[in-house]
Amino acid sequence: MLHTISIILGALVGSFLNVCIIRLPKEESIVTPGSHCPQCNKPIKFYDNIPLVGYLVLGGKCRYCNKPISLQYPLIEGITALSSFLLFIRFGATLTYLFYFLFISALIVITVIDLYHQIIPDVISIPGIGIGLLGSLVIHYITFPNSLIGVLVGGGSLFLVATLYQWLFKREGMGGGDVKLLAMIGAFLGWKSVILTILLSSFIGSIVGIVIMLLKGKDFKYAIPFGPFLSLGAVISLFYGEALISWYFGLRR
Numbered sequence: 074m075l076h077t078i079s080i081i082l083g084a085l086v087g088s089f090l091n092v093c094i095i096r097l098p099k100e101e102s103i104v105t106p107g108s109h110c111p112q113c114n115k116p117i118k119f120y121d122n123i124p125l126v127g128y129l130v131l132g133g134k135c136r137y138c139n140k141p142i143s144l145q146y147p148l149i150e151g152i153t154a155l156s157s158f159l160l161f162i163r164f165g166a167t168l169t170y171l172f173y174f175l176f177i178s179a180l181i182v183i184t185v186i187d188l189y190h191q192i193i194p195d196v197i198s199i200p201g202i203g204i205g206l207l208g209s210l211v212i213h214y215i216t217f218p219n220s221l222i223g224v225l226v227g228g229g230s231l232f233l234v235a236t237l238y239q240w241l242f243k244r245e246g247m248g249g250g251d252v253k254l255l256a257m258i259g260a261f262l263g264w265k266s267v268i269l270t271i272l273l274s275s276f277i278g279s280i281v282g283i284v285i286m287l288l289k290g291k292d293f294k295y296a297i298p299f300g301p302f303l304s305l306g307a308v309i310s311l312f313y314g315e316a317l318i319s320w321y322f323g324l325r326r
């Protein structure tokens with residue numbers, strides 16, 4: 074029963090994240106006006122706005138102008154619902170669940186905005202650092218010193234990654250937004266997991282970069298945003314960090 078509620082809650086939050094993704098880069102209010110079709114501007118009826126269900130009932134088309142509704146909407150709602158469910162399995166009905174659901178929700182918004190606009194909005198990452206630090210005072214899963222060192226290690230070690238990235242791809246690929254994002258990840262995950270996040274995201278990012286380079290030819294000029302890789306690395310660290318770290322040190326023994 075509670076598991077079902079976690080999925081429904083996740084889908085509802087996902088619906089709100091879609092609003093943030095569309096409106097934050099335009100610096101519009103995320104509260105008013107209510108949802109409307111981006112094509113014909115007609116307000117969307119509440120029953121058409123039910124996460125996932127609305128999209129399926131409408132067959133992916135606007136009720137009024139029949140233009141296709143972006144797949145982004147059901148996709149984000151589905152991913153957020155799945156995240157909520159997995160976090161609930163891991164942490165149960167606890168504050169820790171809420172803490173990390175907030176964290177993953179922020180990462181989802183950051184990832185999609187970075188993919189669309191190549192920016193990481195400060196309005197998410199900077200308060201995120203504060204919320205992570207404050208949360209660590211309340212949550213048993215992470216201590217405040219760990220969170221604080223996580224912020225410093227996450228923000229500070231970016232220089233190393235930026236240098237590595239520049240060496241691999243012969244151009245600058247990181248920005249100030251990435252520094253603040255990594256500091257936020259450090260605040261929520263602590264210093265060990267933020268290092269793991271950097272390693273995982275550099276590794277995955279390099280593979281994807283090399284594949285794109287091979288596909289597009291040598292002189293490709295596509296800027297690959299790094300935010301999505303950092304977010305993916307952070308989520309893997311959150312769910313599998315302890316297992317990966319103990320596996321690694323087990324190998325070294």
Ligand SMILES: [Zn+2]
Nearest residue numbers: 110113135138
């Ligand atoms: Zn429409």
